[in-house]
Amino acid sequence: MENKQHFKLAVIPGDGIGKEVINEGIRVLEFLSTQSNSKFTFETDYFPWGCEYYLENGKMMADDGLEKIEDHDAIYFGAVGFPGVPDHISLWGLRIAICQNFDQWANIRPVEFLPGVKSKLNHPEKEKLNWVLIRENTEGEYSGIGGRNFTGRGARKEVAVQSSLFTEEGCERVIRYAFETALKRDRKKVTSVTKSNAQQYGMVLWDEVFARVSKEYPDVETDQWLVDAMAANFVLRPEELEVVVASNLLADILSDLGSALAGSLGIAASANLNPDRRFPSMFEAVHGSAPDIAGEGIANPIGAIGSAALMLEHLGLKEEAVLVNQAIKDATQSGFLTADIGGNTSTKEMTDSILQQLSNIY
Numbered sequence: 001m002e003n004k005q006h007f008k009l010a011v012i013p014g015d016g017i018g019k020e021v022i023n024e025g026i027r028v029l030e031f032l033s034t035q036s037n038s039k040f041t042f043e044t045d046y047f048p049w050g051c052e053y054y055l056e057n058g059k060m061m062a063d064d065g066l067e068k069i070e071d072h073d074a075i076y077f078g079a080v081g082f083p084g085v086p087d088h089i090s091l092w093g094l095r096i097a098i099c100q101n102f103d104q105w106a107n108i109r110p111v112e113f114l115p116g117v118k119s120k121l122n123h124p125e126k127e128k129l130n131w132v133l134i135r136e137n138t139e140g141e142y143s144g145i146g147g148r149n150f151t152g153r154g155a156r157k158e159v160a161v162q163s164s165l166f167t168e169e170g171c172e173r174v175i176r177y178a179f180e181t182a183l184k185r186d187r188k189k190v191t192s193v194t195k196s197n198a199q200q201y202g203m204v205l206w207d208e209v210f211a212r213v214s215k216e217y218p219d220v221e222t223d224q225w226l227v228d229a230m231a232a233n234f235v236l237r238p239e240e241l242e243v244v245v246a247s248n249l250l251a252d253i254l255s256d257l258g259s260a261l262a263g264s265l266g267i268a269a270s271a272n273l274n275p276d277r278r279f280p281s282m283f284e285a286v287h288g289s290a291p292d293i294a295g296e297g298i299a300n301p302i303g304a305i306g307s308a309a310l311m312l313e314h315l316g317l318k319e320e321a322v323l324v325n326q327a328i329k330d331a332t333q334s335g336f337l338t339a340d341i342g343g344n345t346s347t348k349e350m351t352d353s354i355l356q357q358l359s360n361i362y
């Protein structure tokens with residue numbers, strides 16, 4: 001028998017529908033790892049961190065949390081957020097802590113138009129549309145630099161300062177990653193998005209780095225847009241999008257726009273990569289904990305399952321990743337659709353149908 005790869009995964013289900021959709025991704029991994037032709041086995045360590053943990057312990061994760069997960073091959077993350085816990089506490093206390101400490105500087109967010117899913121976009125060739133957003137994931141507007149209560153010059157009301165941080169190295173590595181990604185795609189094109197007319201220091205540096213790096217990739221077509229115009233392009237000229245690279249905040253906003261256009265926040269997958277592979281990378285659906293539908297068994301698991309596919313790809317199982325994405329498309333095409341994409345399939349049945357399709361092709 002050939003030697004199978006073995007993976008150790010850190011699983012952080014988090015809150016709300018995070019807990020529900022993570023189970024579905026694990027079911028897909030279990031299916032793949034138990035087939036006769038499977039190339040891998042895996043084990044999981046579960047970490048119960050998130051807002052419930054915060055309400056009991058006053059922190060989002062254990063003090064030695066990062067050490068506990070550092071030796072894993074990958075992190076599979078649900079979502080955090082809970083009514084009563086301010087979003088900036090839950091986000092900084094767990095997700096951003098992991099992204100920044102493990103130097104997961106490239107956040108990959110594919111936008112896919114699934115067959116059978118009603119898109120908000122009126123486009124003649126919708127099902128051919130797909131692009132990937134690459135989000136700088138460790139600095140920019142998420143630098144955490146700033147403070148409140150600076151009341152100099154006799155100001156009587158509170159003042160808050162929030163600074164962005166753009167380093168040449170930080171810009172360069174993510175821009176270069178975008179070009180390398182473009183080289184692997186049929187259409188070789190990178191679009192850079194900033195608001196450098198108004199953000200005249202950091203984003204002008206970004207533009208300069210983009211211009212410099214692009215010279216090294218003569219075969220890759222490029223263009224540069226301001227984010228306001230790009231928001232319109234997402235709706236009006238989506239066929240022009242291929243690889244889109246942007247700062248932390250701007251790419252986050254564009255990725256919700258992209259997944260909503262494609263049909264729902266619930267179908268968007270993402271990978272927080274440490275491409276240098278010094279630290280584990282983290283895979284999570286783009287959506288949050290969605291407390292409005294938590295516990296009802298109706299959350300769409302496609303974003304989480306697509307994120308598991310990105311994890312397989314990162315772990316060297318490209319073929320498996322492609323097949324999972326194909327099975328998702330086959331399932332939606334056959335009419336299995338959760339409520340957010342216009343059907344009444346439950347979370348569990350959605351995964352059942354994906355597994356059914358996977359068993360036909362794997």
Ligand code: ATP
Nearest residue numbers: 080081265266287288289290291292299300301340
């Ligand atoms: P958080 O505070 O954790 O970000 P949120 O309330 O902002 O949570 P999101 O998960 O970001 O909620 O999504 C916004 C809305 O989109 C949800 O309230 C929900 O109605 C819908 N939604 C998001 N993800 C899914 C999903 N996987 N399946 C179905 N609907 C979803």
Ligand code: MG
Nearest residue numbers: 081287288289
């Ligand atoms: Mg949200």
